[in-house]
Amino acid sequence: MVTVADVRPLALTLPRTTEHLIRDRVKFRVGSLVYVAFSRDETTMGFAYPKEERAGLVAGDPDLFFLPDAADLRFNWVCCRLDRLDRDHMTELVTEAWRMVVPKFLARQRLGG
Template identity: 85%
Template sequence: MITVADVRALARTLPRTTEHLIHDRVKFRVGAIVYVAFSRDEQTMGFGYPKEQRNGLVAAEPDLFFLPRASDLRFNWVCCHLSRLDHAQMTELVTEAWRMVVPKFLARQRLGD
């Protein structure tokens, strides 16, 4: 099972990332833009994801992914159950969410593409 500590270890390697505790929820952001956030019980994780692709993601793996609450549907955001997430998936999701919120040159510099 993936934990906040697993995500923190990755997020600390991503340039410009800062960690915050907001309303008892751990969040990782670049500047003012949150790209990963955990539920209060740390059982689920929300992350940046293109709105136009999230329904397909949820439909492909409904036991793992789910839509955010209605008030957050306007954002590029989707959620997952940490107990069903493996390390490779977490790495890809967190890295891609980070890529969405940093300048392209920085993503290229860090990820090489």
């Protein structure tokens, strides 16, 4: 099981990331763009993800992934259950979410390719 305490050290190593507590929810963002956010009870994590790929992600593992509320479907966002997420997968999801909100040159500098 992944927790906020597992995500924090990774997120804060990613350039330009800041942590915020907004309405009792921990969020990580670059500038004004949130790329990871936790539910108030910290049982789920939402993260930036391409709209055109999220249906496939959810269909591939519906026990882990789910779509956000209808009001948030307009955003590039998907959610997961933290009790089903392992650390390796979390690392990939958080890093790729960060990549979506930073300039391409910065992502290349940090992650290559």
